[in-house]
Amino acid sequence: MLIRHVERYVDYRHKLGVGFEEGEHTLTLFARYADEHGDSHVTIDRIHEWCSQACSPERARAKYNLLRRFSLFLRAEDPGHAAPPIGAFGCRRRPRPAPHLFEPEQIAAIISAASALPGRSISAYTYHCLFGLLAVTGMRVSEALALQRSDLTHDGLLVRRSKGGGSRLLPIHSTTRDAVEAYLNRRNRAFSISDDLFIISTGRAPDRSTVRKMFVCLARELGIRGPVGTPGPRLHDLRHSFAVRSLEACAHDYDAVRRHMAALRDYLGHSSILHTYWYLEATPVLMRTIAAANEDRFVGGVR
Known part of the structure; x- marks a missing residue:
């Protein structure tokens, strides 16, 4: 029965500290x-047969790559399991969508509109504070x-997941701490069945789909x-806007940019600084600075 192998593999991934709900x-x-x-x-053959039923090529690729890793994990113990080749359903990745960089006035307008949502529940205050926190921390x-609630500490916010x-x-x-504490005062007076920091009328945190909508x-x-x-x-x-605007703030100081990139990687929770460097491509201000620096080096080399 393969299901027991799935249980072992899921337990292995969880012990590595990986969130694996969708994979499971x-x-x-x-x-x-x-x-x-x-x-x-x-x-x-079974992997190909099952993945071919996926709703899209992207989904088929994702399923195949997951099953390939799972099968290789089992094959380390039992060579009777297959060793699927890399890229049988393609290796193409979807291009990262071009980010929209919000102006401060746009962010302020969205936060203000959230606080004006109809109803007497905690939801309006939640979305107001949540959108504001995302804007000023890049979480x-x-x-x-x-x-x-306990994740608001004396030293900052503890991100556990x-x-x-x-x-x-x-x-x-x-100022961010003051805003979160003011929200907490309202939130603690509302009905809640959980210890979630952000809650809506259900007494629990909203799901990501609801917040995005x-x-x-x-x-x-x-x-x-x-x-x-x-x-x-x-x-x-x-x-995106938080990351790019923070880089723009030190765009003309190359030493500051190098130091800031390392700090920004840790602050944003990137596993690799390569993901952080992607933000350098996201704004004309930074691209002009990069172009000017390269031109200065080229001209200097010619001389």
Whole structure:
């Protein structure tokens, strides 16, 4: 039965500190499918057959790559399991979407609109504080929604559920602390069945999909995003904007940029500084600075 192997693999990934909920779901579905066909080992034919039923090429690639790692894990103990080749469903990755860089006035408008949401529940205060916190810290929305009340410490915000399973401490400005504490005073008077920092009328934190929809709705109402069906600014662009604007602040001091890149990598919770360097491409201000620096070096070399 492959399902017991899935359980072992999931336990192994959890012990590594990796959030693996989606992977666990996918592997469980595959194991049930393989068990229905009487498979005792993972085979390449069964992997291809199952992945070919995916709803899109991107999804098929993701499933195949997950099953390939799972099968190699099992093969280390039992060579009867397959060793699927790399890239059988393609190696192409979707290009990263171009970030939208919010102007301070746009962020202020969205935060203000959130506080004016109708109703008497805590939700309006939650979205107001949540969007503001994302804008001034560059946190991932999943990290913010996982915060507990006790995670606001004397030294900053303790992010326990970062991407990849790590944790980090975010120092925050005194004005940010004041805003979060003011929200907490309201939140603590509201009905809650959890210790989540951010809650809505259910007494629990909203899910990411709900928060994203709320953000897009407010952005459309303010004319910052176009009508339904058209691309535009996303909630994640608050993170992009934070990273790029902070780099722009020291754009003309190359030593400061180098120091800032390392600090920004840790602050944003990137696993590699390569992910942080991507933000250098996101704004004409930074690109002009990079071009000018290269031109100066080239001219200096010619002389």
